[in-house]
Amino acid sequence: MDDAYKPEIIEADAQRFWDENRTFQVTEEPGRETFYCLSMFPYPSGKLHMGHVRNYTIGDVMTRYQRMQGRNVLQPMGWDAFGLPAENAAMQNNVPPAQWTRENIAAMRGQLKQLGFGYDWSREFATCDPSYYKWEQWLFTRLYRKGLAYRAVATVNWDPVDQTVLANEQVVDGKGWRSGATVERREIPQWFLRITDYADELLDALDDMPGWPEQVRAMQRNWIGRSEGVELAFAIHGREETLSVYTTRPDTLFGVSYMGLAPEHPLTRELAESNPEIAAFVEECNKAGVAEATVATMEKKGLDTGLRAVHPLTGEEIPVWIANFVLMTYGSGAIMAVPAHDQRDWEFATKYGLPIRPVIAPADGGEPDVSAEAFTDKGVLVNSGDYTGMTSDEAFEAIAGWLQQRGIGERQTNYRLRDWGVSRQRYWGAPIPIINCPTCGQVPVPDDQLPVELPEDVQFDGAGSPLKQMPEWYRTTCPQCGGAAERETDTFDTFMESSWYFARFACADNDGAMLDDRAGYWLPVDQYIGGIEHAILHLLYARFYQKVMRDEGLTIADEPFTNLLTQGMVLKDGAKMSKSKGNTVDPQALVERYGADTVRLFAMFAAPPEQSLEWSDSGVEGGYRFLKRLWHLVRNHTAQGAAPALDVAGLTDAQRDTRRKVHETIRKASEDIGRRFTFNTGIAGVMELVNTLYKAIDDDSEQGRAVMQEGLEASVLILAPIVPHICHRLWQALGHDDAVVDAAWPQVDADALTQDTLEIVVQVNGKLRGNIQVPADAERDAIETAALDEPNVQRFISDKTVRKVIVVPGKLVNVVAN
RNA sequence: GCGGGAGUGAUGGAACUGGUAGACAUACAGCACUUAAAAUGCUGAGGCGCAAGCCGUGCGGGUUCGAGUCCCGCCUCCCGCACCA
Numbered sequence: 057m058d059d060a061y062k063p064e065i066i067e068a069d070a071q072r073f074w075d076e077n078r079t080f081q082v083t084e085e086p087g088r089e090t091f092y093c094l095s096m097f098p099y100p101s102g103k104l105h106m107g108h109v110r111n112y113t114i115g116d117v118m119t120r121y122q123r124m125q126g127r128n129v130l131q132p133m134g135w136d137a138f139g140l141p142a143e144n145a146a147m148q149n150n151v152p153p154a155q156w157t158r159e160n161i162a163a164m165r166g167q168l169k170q171l172g173f174g175y176d177w178s179r180e181f182a183t184c185d186p187s188y189y190k191w192e193q194w195l196f197t198r199l200y201r202k203g204l205a206y207r208a209v210a211t212v213n214w215d216p217v218d219q220t221v222l223a224n225e226q227v228v229d230g231k232g233w234r235s236g237a238t239v240e241r242r243e244i245p246q247w248f249l250r251i252t253d254y255a256d257e258l259l260d261a262l263d264d265m266p267g268w269p270e271q272v273r274a275m276q277r278n279w280i281g282r283s284e285g286v287e288l289a290f291a292i293h294g295r296e297e298t299l300s301v302y303t304t305r306p307d308t309l310f311g312v313s314y315m316g317l318a319p320e321h322p323l324t325r326e327l328a329e330s331n332p333e334i335a336a337f338v339e340e341c342n343k344a345g346v347a348e349a350t351v352a353t354m355e356k357k358g359l360d361t362g363l364r365a366v367h368p369l370t371g372e373e374i375p376v377w378i379a380n381f382v383l384m385t386y387g388s389g390a391i392m393a394v395p396a397h398d399q400r401d402w403e404f405a406t407k408y409g410l411p412i413r414p415v416i417a418p419a420d421g422g423e424p425d426v427s428a429e430a431f432t433d434k435g436v437l438v439n440s441g442d443y444t445g446m447t448s449d450e451a452f453e454a455i456a457g458w459l460q461q462r463g464i465g466e467r468q469t470n471y472r473l474r475d476w477g478v479s480r481q482r483y484w485g486a487p488i489p490i491i492n493c494p495t496c497g498q499v500p501v502p503d504d505q506l507p508v509e510l511p512e513d514v515q516f517d518g519a520g521s522p523l524k525q526m527p528e529w530y531r532t533t534c535p536q537c538g539g540a541a542e543r544e545t546d547t548f549d550t551f552m553e554s555s556w557y558f559a560r561f562a563c564a565d566n567d568g569a570m571l572d573d574r575a576g577y578w579l580p581v582d583q584y585i586g587g588i589e590h591a592i593l594h595l596l597y598a599r600f601y602q603k604v605m606r607d608e609g610l611t612i613a614d615e616p617f618t619n620l621l622t623q624g625m626v627l628k629d630g631a632k633m634s635k636s637k638g639n640t641v642d643p644q645a646l647v648e649r650y651g652a653d654t655v656r657l658f659a660m661f662a663a664p665p666e667q668s669l670e671w672s673d674s675g676v677e678g679g680y681r682f683l684k685r686l687w688h689l690v691r692n693h694t695a696q697g698a699a700p701a702l703d704v705a706g707l708t709d710a711q712r713d714t715r716r717k718v719h720e721t722i723r724k725a726s727e728d729i730g731r732r733f734t735f736n737t738g739i740a741g742v743m744e745l746v747n748t749l750y751k752a753i754d755d756d757s758e759q760g761r762a763v764m765q766e767g768l769e770a771s772v773l774i775l776a777p778i779v780p781h782i783c784h785r786l787w788q789a790l791g792h793d794d795a796v797v798d799a800a801w802p803q804v805d806a807d808a809l810t811q812d813t814l815e816i817v818v819q820v821n822g823k824l825r826g827n828i829q830v831p832a833d834a835e836r837d838a839i840e841t842a843a844l845d846e847p848n849v850q851r852f853i854s855d856k857t858v859r860k861v862i863v864v865p866g867k868l869v870n871v872v873a874n
Numbered sequence: 875g876c877g878g879g880a881g882u883g884a885u886g887g888a889a890c891u892g893g894u895a896g897a898c899a900u901a902c903a904g905c906a907c908u909u910a911a912a913a914u915g916c917u918g919a920g921g922c923g924c925a926a927g928c929c930g931u932g933c934g935g936g937u938u939c940g941a942g943u944c945c946c947g948c949c950u951c952c953c954g955c956a957c958c959a
Contacts, residue, residue: 099958222957224956226957271879278876279954346956348955473956479957549957551956591953624953668880736898740897743898822938860939871939872939
């Protein structure tokens with residue numbers, strides 16, 4: 057073993073060893089306990105960033121730890137290869153998106169290998185491979201035939217100058233990012249998947265997913281947003297048809313003082329045709345992006361239509377307004393406004409001088425005060441005719457029943473969740489496998505014509521998708537009638553690819569089926585790791601896809617990911633790393649300077665995985681220092697030759713103390729690394745152990761060296777998942793012929809943990825006043841007496857009366873005196 | 875705006891079930907080694923105070939023998955909001 061720690065040499069050696077021995081290539085071995093560990097695959101943007109390094113190190117540590125537990129562990133890697141950045145790069149550098157993407161993948165694959173992650177590369181794929189998206193297209197045609205995929209119009213951001221659809225991200229302060237033009241809303245036909253058919257299952261299953269953070273489950277529950285309410289119809293003076301609204305608060309019905317229509321509501325449209333003022337207002341509303349955050353933060357604006365609705369209970373006339381804050385995508389696109397008890401309605405009413413009528417009083421009997429804001433709690437009804445005096449819940453039942461009896465309203469379960477729009481008017485995505493035939497309409501592409509391949513050798517100028525300018529590509533014949541027809545030129549949302557890649561890793565080489573028996577062997581994923589920013593969309597779509605694939609008979613699991621770990625962001629100077637802020641740290645440079653182990657160690661040491669991680673160059677330096685320290689300790693020990701066998705009975709007190717520290721560390725690290733995933737504290741524990749071993753460095757007695765050997769082996773085994781290269785070398789140096797990657801996780805020797813005396817702290821009135829040593833088996837009375845006799849405790853209680861003594865066994869005594 | 879989180883020394887963080895606040899590390903200071911520096915090893919250290927001690931976990935209240943941890947009300951920052959991935 058070398059005197060100096062030389063990461064560049066030992067890391068290349070270890071990686072060659074794993075490579076030559078195909079260490080991480082796994083096969084299905086029936087009867088063996090499996091563990092499928094998956095980190096969210098990256099978008100191939102060019103090079104790895106620190107968020108990737110952190111994510112993939114967490115996954116690799118879990119993978120290697122599970123391997124040391126003897127499980128058959130799968131850890132694959134692939135590429136989320138479709139998406140907007142490739143199109144932007146193509147415009148900037150005049151390189152086809154496919155070429156740019158594949159070059160990036162090659163570069164990033166090299167970086168991942170350099171970091172020593174234990175992936176089974178034989179399963180690798182990119183989502184832009186036709187052999188992958190073929191099956192996505194195949195499944196879509198099945199969903200279409202089942203009625204789970206359908207076409208409808210939907211609103212998009214439209215850049216009137218560039219004549220193109222914009223992503224929400226491309227709308228900056230209401231303007232197109234390239235043209236600077238004010239963005240407009242436009243309705244175009246789009247493909248949708250009926251995720252709302254699965255809303256109840258997606259929601260209810262959240263209660264039975266203990267391996268997911270409660271935080272993420274709460275976000276998904278709120279996103280799905282199931283509510284119980286009433287849909288009721290308001291008659292409109294002088295018109296045949298009624299105006300349908302959905303409310304979760306029928307108990308506030310007597311407080312309705314106006315109606316609100318979305319600018320996109322059919323009634324609004326009809327009125328706009330004959331009323332220029334309304335048309336102008338709608339046009340003004342349309343000069344805005346579609347993002348919900350934009351809509352929700354816009355200044356509330358409205359226009360009285362002049363129509364009057366009729367209150368179903370009082371017969372009173374209620375003005376009908378168009379309001380820009382009413383969402384066409386939720387409920388029926390119209391609301392009954394109760395400004396006294398809904399904050400948005402309150403703000404609108406205040407602005408336009410509409411009446412605010414309190415009809416709910418606080419349950420504690422106070423007067424409702426709605427002068428400064430709406431009173432949104434439930435309570436007791438007032439000013440509500442026959443219903444006055446009922447609680448909100450009683451009135452809900454009574455009013456809903458009354459409406460239902462008269463055929464005016466109906467109880468209804470509603471969801472905030474909308475169907476998933478999967479069409480994108482972009483080039484770099486999987487083509488939607490539909491042929492539009494003038495005779496037959498929409499016809500799914502037959503299986504034997506799949507995949508519909510995306511042409512990759514294209515000129516990309518950014519003015520819309522090249523597919524729309526490629527008649528040689530989109531002109532085709534109808535599979536049904538054989539007549540001339542055109543392919544769909546929209547491509548899929550990239551969430552489509554990331555919604556099932558985890559399953560495809562089980563059988564990526566199968567070109568005859570989407571999934572096979574091997575999916576049954578590996579799925580569901582035991583541990584999924586990725587950024588908290590994916591808490592809702594990606595994770596909800598993947599759950600939906602899993603259920604769809606299950607219902608297609610492709611797999612049996614109900615849920616895709618048994619355990620989920622959401623890692624926090626990597627920050628620099630308190631802010632998210634970004635090119636625009638100029639605060640990025642390039643992992644590549646750090647690996648070259650310190651080696652992969654140091655980078656991995658720091659990423660795991662600086663913070664627990666769920667928290668954000670503040671990057672620190674000097675912290676990295678500290679990690680490097682620790683590895684050198686460990687190296688030198690092993691070097692110093694092994695230079696004296698093989699260590700003698702341990703004889704537990706023959707240890708000195710000091711050796712026994714050292715050995716206790718060894719086993720306390722194993723116990724702590726097993727908890728921290730194996731169960732809690734607080735790798736930072738696990739590493740800190742080993743650092744403490746190494747500090748302790750340094751203090752025992754001069755004990756070159758037989759048993760001193762035996763304890764040192766045991767301590768070093770424990771340290772190396774515990775650190776092996778985190779810094780695998782150095783541990784690979786140190787394990788050999790400690791005299792082992794097997795590789796540490798195949799070694800078993802260390803076991804705690806309970807006998808080594810026993811102590812004769814314990815230190816107990818003593819408080820007086822909750823403040824620390826002293827500590828006492830007591831025999832480990834001391835009785836409560838003896839501890840109490842010892843605590844009261846402690847001189848400093850005496851000083852604080854001598855002029856007081858002891859009222860109570862609280863003894864927390866093995867820890868603390870609190871004397872209450874006054 | 876709505877939904878979900880987070881605030882602890884100079885810094886990253888620890889304190890797992892309500893029981894010694896600040897483990898471990900960084901930065902800093904001192905000592906040893908060195909012609910010197912770096913590297914390495916050892917030591918010190920929350921603030922105030924000579925000390926006894928007092929104060930201290932974003933802010934204001936509360937529960938408790940005891941609160942960073944539980945409850946109520948605020949403030950600030952971060953993540954998501956359906957076409958970024």
